[in-house]
Amino acid sequence: PENPGVVDEVASTSESRDNLSRKIAREVARRRTFGIISHPDAGKTTLTEKLLLFSGAIQMAGTVKARKSARHATSDWMEIEKQRGISVASSVMQFEYRDHIVNLLDTPGHQDFSEDTYRVLTAVDTALMVIDAGHGVEAQTIKLLEVCRMRNTPIITFMNKLDREARDPLELLDELETVLNIRSTPVTWPIGMGKNFRGVYHLLNDEIMLFAPGNEKADQTFEVIKGIDNPRLMEMFPMEMEQLQMEVELVKGASNPFVLEEFLAGTLTPVFFGSAINNFGVREVLNALLDWARPPLGREAIQRKVEPTETPFSGFVFKIQANMDPAHRDRIAFMRVTSGRFERGMRLKHLRLNRDIKVSSVVTFMASSREQVEEAYAGDIIGLPNHGNMQIGDSFSEGEVLQFTGIPFFAPEIFRSVRIRNPLKVKQLHKGLQQLGEEGAVQVFKPVMGSDLILGAVGVLQFEVVASRLMNEYGVDAVFESTSTTSARWVSCEDKKMLSDFERSLAHNVAYDAAGNMTYLATSGVNLRLTEERWPKVRFHATREHS
Numbered sequence: 219p220e221n222p223g224v225v226d227e228v229a230s231t232s233e234s235r236d237n238l239s240r241k242i243a244r245e246v247a248r249r250r251t252f253g254i255i256s257h258p259d260a261g262k263t264t265l266t267e268k269l270l271l272f273s274g275a276i277q278m279a280g281t282v283k284a285r286k287s288a289r290h291a292t293s294d295w296m297e298i299e300k301q302r303g304i305s306v307a308s309s310v311m312q313f314e315y316r317d318h319i320v321n322l323l324d325t326p327g328h329q330d331f332s333e334d335t336y337r338v339l340t341a342v343d344t345a346l347m348v349i350d351a352g353h354g355v356e357a358q359t360i361k362l363l364e365v366c367r368m369r370n371t372p373i374i375t376f377m378n379k380l381d382r383e384a385r386d387p388l389e390l391l392d393e394l395e396t397v398l399n400i401r402s403t404p405v406t407w408p409i410g411m412g413k414n415f416r417g418v419y420h421l422l423n424d425e426i427m428l429f430a431p432g433n434e435k436a437d438q439t440f441e442v443i444k445g446i447d448n449p450r451l452m453e454m455f456p457m458e459m460e461q462l463q464m465e466v467e468l469v470k471g472a473s474n475p476f477v478l479e480e481f482l483a484g485t486l487t488p489v490f491f492g493s494a495i496n497n498f499g500v501r502e503v504l505n506a507l508l509d510w511a512r513p514p515l516g517r518e519a520i521q522r523k524v525e526p527t528e529t530p531f532s533g534f535v536f537k538i539q540a541n542m543d544p545a546h547r548d549r550i551a552f553m554r555v556t557s558g559r560f561e562r563g564m565r566l567k568h569l570r571l572n573r574d575i576k577v578s579s580v581v582t583f584m585a586s587s588r589e590q591v592e593e594a595y596a597g598d599i600i601g602l603p604n605h606g607n608m609q610i611g612d613s614f615s616e617g618e619v620l621q622f623t624g625i626p627f628f629a630p631e632i633f634r635s636v637r638i639r640n641p642l643k644v645k646q647l648h649k650g651l652q653q654l655g656e657e658g659a660v661q662v663f664k665p666v667m668g669s670d671l672i673l674g675a676v677g678v679l680q681f682e683v684v685a686s687r688l689m690n691e692y693g694v695d696a697v698f699e700s701t702s703t704t705s706a707r708w709v710s711c712e713d714k715k716m717l718s719d720f721e722r723s724l725a726h727n728v729a730y731d732a733a734g735n736m737t738y739l740a741t742s743g744v745n746l747r748l749t750e751e752r753w754p755k756v757r758f759h760a761t762r763e764h765s
């Protein structure tokens with residue numbers, strides 16, 4: 219050939235492309251990305267800590283816990299700001315276990331509860347639901363499960379605190395079905411509880427794991443006895459065995475069998491019993507996550523579905539967090555990688571702005587900071603520092619035009635009207651609220667009538683955060699006051715004339731959100747229901763997709 223060098227180069231490029239796509243397929247297959255949903259105090263922090271402990275990511279339990287109490291010691295904004303550095307780092311944890319890469323996304327709870335809590339769940343493939351077995355299903359769990367249901371996210375359940383008096387296990391399973399409307403299948407079954415907690419019986423493996431109060435060592439193992447008919451068990455627990463055998467018969471007969479496809483479809487949740495603080499039953503849950511949960515799935519974009527193993531990189535932003543120092547308005551955009559390989563220093567196309575960016579400083583989230591991660595694959599989360607030009611829902615690629623869908627805004631549940639002390643600052647107020655709205659810190663509604671803006675949130679801390687950020691970053695002293703609004707619904711109607719009639723007749727209750735979508739602000743549940751009945755052709759939405 220006239221120009222052998224060129225041919226060689228082509229050959230080697232296509233060979234390395236093959237290598238790359240094989241490597242991507244391997245890396246995707248070993249990834250699992252999940253979040254924990256729970257009501258405050260059910261044991262999420264404790265469980266997180268134990269999971270990290272197994273992976274060797276932290277040496278001593280207590281680290282995550284210390285962060286948590288530091289974070290909740292005060293709600294004073296400057297304190298929150300100081301803690302931000304910590305919460306950025308602890309809101310995504312990546313660890314290795316059994317040759318898998320596990321990404322655990324924190325779903326902020328307690329006073330931190332905000333729309334982020336919901337949106338984080340749109341970036342996970344599996345949810346781990348922690349329930350305090352003494353309390354059963356509680357309010358916040360119900361809300362979070364609803365969000366999981368929007369994407370049929372598979373759910374693994376951990377019934378925690380069996381070392382204390384708990385509710386009847388059958389009743390707990392029943393509650394999953396009646397309150398959460400999800401079918402359940404027990405994988406382990408508790409033997410006794412509280413002071414008489416002896417361990418759990420693994421229904422699928424036919425073995426009994428004996429309970430022993432846990433210590434803080436990572437490599438703790440519990441004694442396992444094979445077979446429910448094992449004579450040793452009768453010797454050890456003459457009182458309990460008969461009862462257990464009866465219960466197991468009953469449970470096997472009455473409960474749903476484990477069917478992997480149903481779990482993956484989000485319609486059946488495998489249930490494990492244990493005690494997080496004692497380390498007991500936690501490893502089983504982690505193993506289930508690796509064995510049963512899926513690696514990262516393909517993601518829908520408006521243009522097409524993107525598969526995780528495609529070689530070109532793509533990803534979307536699901537959360538924005540302001541940075542520590544209020545003097546520097548930089549933020550971190552949390553991006554979930556959806557395909558390809560991310561490498562530090564690569565060029566990405568920011569599709570909403572149609573602009574190329576070079577990503578040289580990127581935050582990754584290895585829970586053990588021993589290694590610097592230079593690359594990321596589908597399912598991983600990377601943090602991109604920016605100055606406010608990245609928004610929730612933004613998509614990034616190596617050039618292809620893609621807009622990922624399924625990153626929702628949720629109808630706020632608490633409302634304040636906002637007024638400023640110094641009328642000369644009205645421009646700054648609007649600018650500040652516009653930016654905070656885009657960042658997802660709060661939702662901002664501009665009523666058709668009247669000049670006060672209405673702010674909507676799902677957690678009260680959001681207002682506090684907004685007030686201090688308005689002051690610190692925009693020099694605006696804003697006063698928040700209660701308002702008659704009790705709920706908000708985005709409205710749409712195919713008949714445009716009807717929609718403008720709607721707006722005109724209900725002008726006192728109609729507003730526009732930061733992205734210009736028409737919203738109905740209801741003053742009570744009855745008011746909302748009546749309006750829905752009176753306008754049957756108008757559709758009322760409790761969520762809206764990022765646009």
Ligand code: G4P
Nearest residue numbers: 257258259260261262263264378379381382493494495496
């Ligand atoms: P959260 O993140 O879901 O809010 O819960 P967290 O892990 O902080 O646990 C809430 C409380 O429940 C903690 O007690 C924790 O120690 C306790 N806990 C967690 N798992 C178990 C368990 O398996 N058995 C028992 N008996 N308790 C458990 P606390 O009093 O709030 O904190 P601490 O002072 O004991 O650390």
